[in-house]
Amino acid sequence: MVNILDINDAQVSEFISLKQSSLDEKLVVVESKNVLKKLFLSDIKIHKIFTNNENIDFIEDFCENIDFQIYTA
Numbered sequence: 001m002v003n004i005l006d007i008n009d010a011q012v013s014e015f016i017s018l019k020q021s022s023l024d025e026k027l028v029v030v031e032s033k034n035v036l037k038k039l040f041l042s043d044i045k046i047h048k049i050f051t052n053n054e055n056i057d058f059i060e061d062f063c064e065n066i067d068f069q070i071y072t073a
Contacts, residue, residue, distance in 0.1 A: 001056065004073045012071050015050045037062050 004012055014027060028044075030036050033055070039046065040063040049059065050071045059070065 001070045001072060004050075004071050007073075011069075012048075012050050012073075033058055040064075 002011065007016065015029075028039075030039055036059075046063075046068045048069045048071060050073070051059070053072050056070070056072070060066070
């Protein structure tokens with residue numbers, strides 16, 4: 001887990017402006033725990049997650065193979 005201290009950190013740059021028109025079509029933004037749980041059960045490759053500290057336990061409980069970076073702020 002990487003704690004982000006600066007909103008301009010390049011590691012989370014794709015999460016800063018979430019307007020649909022600015023999103024790369026290869027990215028998916030998930031805000032609901034239910035949708036996140038479905039994502040964990042799918043075959044979709046997760047590259048990174050940017051979340052708050054409150055969701056870390058949820059991610060660890062529902063994702064069997066955490067092979068992606070988790071960023072928090």
